[in-house]
Amino acid sequence: MDRYEGFHEFVRTRQQSLMRTAYLLxxxxxxxxxxxxxxxxxVAAHWVKLSRGGNPEAYARKALVNQTISWRRRKQIELPEAEPPEHAGPGPLHDEATVRRIALHHALARLTPKQRAVIxxxxxxxxTEHETAQLMGVSIGTVKSQTSYALSKLRALTPEEVYR
Structure with missing residues (x-):
């Protein structure tokens, strides 16, 4: 039996979803x-164990969250630019949805790594709160409090229209 049997299929089917999560984080x-x-x-290093009875997707998502937090703690990655660039002058106007999306993106960049992960x-x-707590390795109470803090900060940083 090949040590990585099923791994390539896992990557092929879940890569896009995991990539979206990584981008949002x-x-x-x-x-x-x-x-x-x-x-x-x-995941590949632990594939034998994960493929026998583990949940490779849950392991991968938890690892995405943990690695992001670890990188930020060690200052190995910089936060995205939190302020939108100045408008360079006359140009095409953006539709309302684009403006809201940009404002939300910049607000998300100002959250702490754990708050961003929770959101x-x-x-x-x-x-669910329970699934999020398991993926992050924290209590449900921490998920609730981090969600509350993050939403409060997002509301303060973005126009009200984003949440309607």
Whole structure:
């Protein structure tokens, strides 16, 4: 039996979903690629155990969150630019949805790594509080408090229209 039997299929089917999560966690496409590559290397190293009875996707998502927090703590990655660039003058006007998306992106960049992870897992991936707590390795109370703090900060940083 090949040590990596099923790994290539896992990567083929789940890579896009994991990449979206990595991007939302880092706010940068290049960092997201690096993050996903790092995590998939870890998944491959543990593939025999994960394929026998583990949950490789849950392991990968938890590793994405943990690695992002670890990189930020060690200052190995920089937060995306938190302030929108100045308008350079006359040019095409953006539609309202684009402006809201940009404002939300910049507000997300100002959250702490744990707050951003909670928002991504709870609202983008539609995870329950219990699932989010398991993926992050924290208590449900921590998920609730980090969600509350993050939403308060997002509301303060973005126009009200984003939440309607």
């Amino acid at each position: 880092t706010g940068n496409a290049h960092l997201a690629e690096d993050l996903l590559q790092t995590v998939l290397t870890r 991504v897992l709870r609202f983008y991936e539609d995870r």
